[in-house]
Amino acid sequence: MFQHILSLLGEFKAYNRFFSKDFAPCRQLVFFSESAIYYQTFEPFIIELLKNPSIQFSYLTNDPKDPILTHHHERLHPFYFDLCLKSVMDRIDARCFVWTAPDLNSTQVRAFRKSKKVKTYLYLFHAFSSTHLQYNETAFDAYDAIFCVGPHHTEEIKKREQVYALPAKQLLPVGYPRIDVVYQKFQHYTPKFPDQTTVLVAPTWGPGNLMEQGIDSLIDTLKSTDYRVVVRPHPEFLKRCPDRAQQIKQKVQTLPHFVWEDHLLTEDNVYEAAVCITDRSGIAFEYAFGTERPVIFIETPPKEFNPNWRALELEPIELQLRRSIGIPITLHAIPQLVPILQDLINHADDWKQTLQSLRQRHVYHPNQSARTGADYILSQLQ
Known part of the structure; x- marks a missing residue:
């Protein structure tokens, strides 16, 4: 109870500072993140924006462990809000409010309503995937502008607007900084396990x-090989299935x-890997287009x-390119996986050329996406 009161007092103090008259210039541009993991989505844009000496802005997070x-x-200017978050969202008056959380204005649990005082709600994708399979049907309808990763996003959103007679949004061909970051770091990465695959x-x-x-x-299939195998569960799996995660962890550690x-404190094993499963x-897609190495998909x-x-x-891009950036195999074929894996490794140079070509075709502005996006954000503040 005492800790709850302290938290509320701390947020109330931050709330008053954030909405103070003197702080208004720092509310013209605001980023919002629901989780610490999404800082990696925003960071490339933030780095580019801070190169402009005249800009200042705020970053709101709902995660007390957010590195921001x-x-x-x-x-x-970073702020943590939880108990006061809904009030912040209702009252905010930014010229440009940048999100990577879908379902704005929807009836989904934890969804937020648009503030009439915000000029532009801008959505940044934190995944390469299509808009119409892995997201709720209306996930992006309420945004004013969207940074599209590639032509698939532009085509899908325009098609939805046409089919359902929705207002047209600003669809900006920006690209995907996450792929750029992986690519750039991979180019300068020195392997820590050069004698192991x-x-x-x-x-x-x-x-x-x-x-x-x-x-x-x-x-069981991979333990019979000499490969160094890194098992990297998704954070949501760890959170939602802790007992099952613990079982697998105990097996792996033996x-x-x-x-x-x-x-996810380090990406070293992404750069080390000869193949991703x-x-x-x-x-x-981050791995294949960032390291130019192939993927094995378990079906x-x-x-x-x-x-709908x-x-x-x-066809969603994640289904369309599945056989282009790697090899899909069924669950029943897992015991026969090792020869497939070795063949991918043996033909790494061929895969590199293929993946370079696919990246150029399916991703906007390779290695320039953060700068492209930052330029648009700055234009909204003028």
Whole structure:
């Protein structure tokens, strides 16, 4: 009870500061994050924005562990809100309010309503995936502007606006800084395990994911090899299925050459991996287009949160490119995976050329996305 009162008093103090008259210039541009994990989505844009010496802005987070709260820059002002968050959202008066949380103005749990005082609600994608399969049907309808990762986002959103007679949004061809960051860091990365071949196992979360079915068979198959195997569960799986996660962790930790990585504090194993094994995780595209190395997809059920996705008559990009950036195999074929894995490693140069071409075709502004997006944000403040 006492801690609750202290938290409320702390937020009330921050609330008054945030909405004070003197702080108004810092409310013209505001970022909002629901979780610490999304800081990596915003960071490239923030770095570019801070190169402009005249800009100052705020960053609101709903996660007390968000790294932004320890970020010290005189023109970047972080705030943590939880108990007061709804009131902040209702009252905010930004010229540009930047999010990476879908379902604005929807009836979903924890969804927020638009403030009439905000000029532009801007959405940034934190995944390469299409808009109409893995998200709720109306997930992006309420935004005023959207930074599109590639032509698929532009086409899908325009098609939805046409089919359902929705108001047109500003669809900006920006790209995906996350891929750019992986690519740039990978180019300068020095392997820490040069004498071992690393395989990264990075499944998604949700019903029917690889950690719920198939992971034991995969571990049993790979333990007979000399590969260094890194098992990297999704944070949402750890949060939602702690008992199952603990079972898998205990099994992994008994095996030589296996590593259990249940944090995202470092990307080293993404850069180490010669191949990534996943199911339906968005890491497949970040890995394939960032490192120019192939992916093995285990065929688990698609993540379908929009039962009406076929109405757009557009194949989701995560289904369309599945056979282009790697090799899909069924759950039953996992025991025969090793020769496939070795073949991908042996033909790494061929895959590199293929993935370079696909990235150029399907991602806007490779290695320039953060600058492109920052320029648009700055234009909204003029």
